[in-house]
Amino acid sequence: MVNILSSVWILIFKTCCSLCFPTENDVVVNNSSSSLSTVPKDLPSLTQILDLSQNNITEIHMQDFASLHQLESLNLSSNKIRNLATASFRSNQKLKYLDLSKNEISNIECHFLLNVISLKYLDISNNNFFSLTLGKAFSFLEDLEYLGLGSRKAIKLQKNDFKEISGIQLQEVSIGLETLLEYDPGSLQVLRTTKLQIALPSIKHTDLLERVMYDAFNVSHALELLNIECCQDCNQISVNIDCCQYYSQRLTRKRCQDCYHYINSFKILEKFSKVTNLSLQHLKLNWKTFTSVSKYIWASKVKNFNVFNMTVCEVTDSQFERSERTLKTFVIRQINILPFYFSQSIIYDFFNVIKVENLTICESGMMVMICPSKGNTYKLIDLSDNSVISNFFLQDCQTLNLLETLILQRNKFDQLFKVSNMTKHMKSLKYLDVSQNQLILDESRVCPWTDSLIKLNLSSNRLTNLVFTCLPSNLEILDLQKNEIESVPKTLNNLNMLKELYLGANNLANPPDCSKFINLEILFVEANAFHEPSSSFLQSCQRLTVLNAASNPFTCTCNLRDFIKMKENTHIEIIGWPKSYCCAYPDSLKGTLLKDFHLSEVTCSTTLLLLIVLGSMSALTIVIGLMCHFLDLPWYLRMTWQWTQMKRRAMKTDSHQLSENLVYHAFVSYSQHDSSWVKGQLLPNLEERGSPLRICLHERNFIPGKGIIENIINCIEKSYKSIFVLSPNFIQSEWCHYELYFAQHHVLSEQSDNLILIVLEPIPQYLIPSKYYKLKSLMAKKTYLEWPSDKNKQRLFWANLQATIGINLTATSEDFSYVNTDQ
Structure with missing residues (x-):
């Protein structure tokens, strides 16, 4: 668990600070979850990345990091730090990432930040601040890109609290306002940030909530709101009971709170908002509230609308009037509808009338849409990880005339013919992804694909060699990785347009003959079962520019020499070369890199050997003749x-x-x-x-x-x-x-x-x-x-x-x- 958290932390650091992942020359020290009460004294002086999270450290002294002049990243989150010495990091001029979240710091002045001129990422959220009035030290953080703020104590937010960073253009600001008691209107609007993330206060403070959301809608173009909850007892409801109804005396439940204040707050989006990218996380509400909020979002300037981790307590009929405005993207990820019995048509109707170009609904565990009515604007539909979508989905649907991309990963499809039949009326479909299902093809047959399809992903299924008889004719990109294919048929007449072919992790005994794919440019055949790629394979791949044949059980004999020379003699880029290309046979050469395997021309060429023998005999005859002539x-x-x-x-x-x-x-x-x-x-x-x-x-x-x-x-x-x-x-x-x-x-x-x-x-x-x-x-x-x-x-x-x-x-x-x- 410690290693996982450390890896995640390093990833976040590198992303936020726009740095590369640690190279082999970086010095990384991980002392997280080590029950430390003080900073270790024996840290390497060349340390660049240091993780001291999840310990029991209470104080930071000036000398703790004085010797670490190369330090770039420091994680001190989840400790018990109360005090930090003034200018604690003055010797760490290269420090770019500092995480002090989830500690017990109470002084928001943060004098420890003095002289930290290179800092790009700072997280001091979830501490014990009594206010969020930033100290003078923040005004010197001119390179700061990310700032995380928040307190576990009840706090007030006033207009001048953020004035020290009002002149700094930030990339992202995350503020936890769960414990907010007072708010001065306009306090958030002094921020200059590309993205703003706010954990909203409780619904109990309705006026406070509306003022915060009003300002939040006018700070940046990208806004993320967390903790929208207007049905507080949803987590106590049985899976087959609506939380907004009364039941028998044995199952006494509180009536859901009125979500009016949330709905009212989102009205601001229509007229007084600059938000174009809106994300909502951790929602607990009823379906009617969600559709009401969505109505105002569709009427606003929002182009991209994302919903993550939404729990729906009640599903009742709600009218969502068709909007003439079209969103660019609409994403719902992790939706959980608690009532077991409800009218599925209510959900269908919503997705039938909304206008959006790119729709993503993942991890819902339910059927959320059927064939929409005419006039829909869908160009992309992603219904991955829903587990209930099967062969009957969108069969004979003739209304998705604009659809270009359809992603159906990790569902319940098991008949390839049904999948092809599903696409036959999608005249604009270019990309279809049905990977990670259970697709099979029982017999050789011609399948009714749409003619527009040029990219098809059938990876991670149970398809065999028969799949090549059921493929669309205009494909340019075909992914068949992780199936049960043993060979590519010799006669293929319908894949002349193919440019990219992915056949990795199958059971191929030989790579496919490129003459069957006359326009093939990229070929992946890694992790198969072929030993000696034939010379005819290499000769047939005239247009090939990228090849991945790594991790195959190569038999190092003369027959492999042409393949090894391909790296030197052609312009083909070989993925994974040379580390992933090793001899598997014979045992004496097992593990030897192909680049280190050499056999002479004489050993491998019968013609050359014959020429050498005949040449030697001829030379010997000439020498003997000369000796006879000159020496009698x-x-x-x-x-x-x-x-x-x-x-x-x-x-x-x-x-x-x-x-x-x-x-x-x-x-x-x-x-x-x-x-x-x-x-x-x-x-x-x-x-x-x-x-x-x-x-x-x-x-x-x-x-x-x-x-x-x-x-x-x-x-x-x-x-x-x-x-x-x-x-x-x-x-x-x-x-x-x-x-x-x-x-x-x-x-x-x-x-x-x-x-x-x-x-x-x-x-x-x-x-x-x-x-x-x-x-x-x-x-x-x-x-x-x-x-x-x-x-x-x-x-x-x-x-x-x-x-x-x-x-x-x-x-x-x-x-x-x-x-x-x-x-």
Whole structure:
């Protein structure tokens, strides 16, 4: 309760002082209802809003608020304050709001107000003043906008009581005159205020009442009168008994007092009044008195007439003559008619004849009007919170030709079709509000709405998807919040004019496709059940300027990326962004703001991923191609493969068995024209480096006296490998051809693979004579080694060659001497 009162007090302060609500930087201290007897000493020095209401504080000393230089608002209401030190608030130069109501202050001089130069709101009502003669301190309150006065003691009001504020233009003055005993005519007319509120004195002082009301009608354009009571025992009456009738002896009741003096006072309105806005609060009277007072109001300058909290003790027939004058607004809020049995037509007749543009009757709990007669001037009718108005209200009513706005919130409507039928003769109706009823639509049907309707509020009902089949065709604004809608139908042909659509707090699995509403500018779909707004939804909303999709259970996946980017990539204003847009799924991301959720383009785009893969493969192919071109990579690979294969075969060969019959590691066949390469490159790398090899050359190892062919065959048979150095010169040598022939024959007979072909220079196939068909066959079938001109490649070439012919040979001394006979 304390917190509620504190919040209300802060709201009043901010409204009256034309200030903003407290920001996060404001320092607010709430010590209301804390049983304090003195002002706390430990208040923060930066306090701006301080609430000390509803305590037991009796005195205010000069030092109590001396340290609070930033204080703007101080609430000391409902304490027991009797004394305040002179200039109590001289250190509070920023003080704008001060509430000292409901205390025990008796000195109206109010010297405590000295030096409070910024004060805008001051309430000192309901104290123990013996008069309302304001002191000199009030004349310095040049910024004052609101002043509340009043006393619980019997008081007098004299002409000079308000002279100290007569030069100050106020926004509102509220004076409690319930205890008034004497009044000098003209005392109120010295006030300069936009609005005057007066709690009237008792009906017992009839002359006093008339004088006060006469002045009140001539002070300001806005007047509010409280406590009009001329039926004092109404609060004692049973709900089914009129207070102005006698009943059985068991239920003795006083006769209601005559309300003539109130009626007589309102006559002044006709000729001597400047009031244009009149409000009456807390009325207790009979219906006849109310209609009599209303007659004078309709005949006056009053444009806006408001009645709040009216209790009607008796309802009897009363004639209210139709006035030619039309009021702008007539509001009755909280009307309570005590008699249970009365003629309802008496109430109907009153609202049938009055002329008013805007009629509001709320919280009456009864039917107050039916279809009015022709000639009515109603443009707005608000019958909210009456609880008895249902489907039969205004059915087939053809007289509301000027009606533009009809508000029927919180009543008993439950059939949407009946509501539409109610409007079909209202040719000017533009806005209809039937929210917070129990509306349903049982079946898909076309409803007979008026063609003029452009704004419809059906929120807080029980409507489902079928509602879209029963909507007026010219709607521009449609409110369907808080219903039971799960989806918007795919075919909608009658809402092309719609500009604003409110679908919050339903059960939508997806937001509606904007292509169904080609002119849609504002869309609210907050608090629904959709997880991933589709990209087609975003693409279809070409004219959308405002979107509210907050508080939905978003699933943070790739499908949500387009929706998140909408804030950056479009001009659409997103309500509630970013605080009300969070991930609900998966659990690992629950609570993460959508603005903080990021996935890469590669992760979410299959096309992009495919392009990257294909691009990488293409780039790799190009790199490999360049390497092949500039670094001869295929040659290296081929040579490495050959070396590996040779090593594998060498591991499988029985070297001990081979060495028994072999003398040389290799026999070299070459053309005499290539001898420089053989002797300068081949022999040094095979015989002198690494593991020395025994090489057989015809010019040093052929046995003299034997035929050349015999020597060739003998050398080939005693060598593990036969190396042929191929070049164009080799083709021209007859003996080289013989050596190749016998070596190939040896390979076939032994079923071994001991031929090694070294291509010293490229040999085009067309240069090889046909008689060398065996050479062609070998080069086509057998892998050969190419001599690289690049020195960086030659080391691999020699390693590969040595691996090919590497074998351990253990020659006898005879063999060894035989081998070296020609050296």
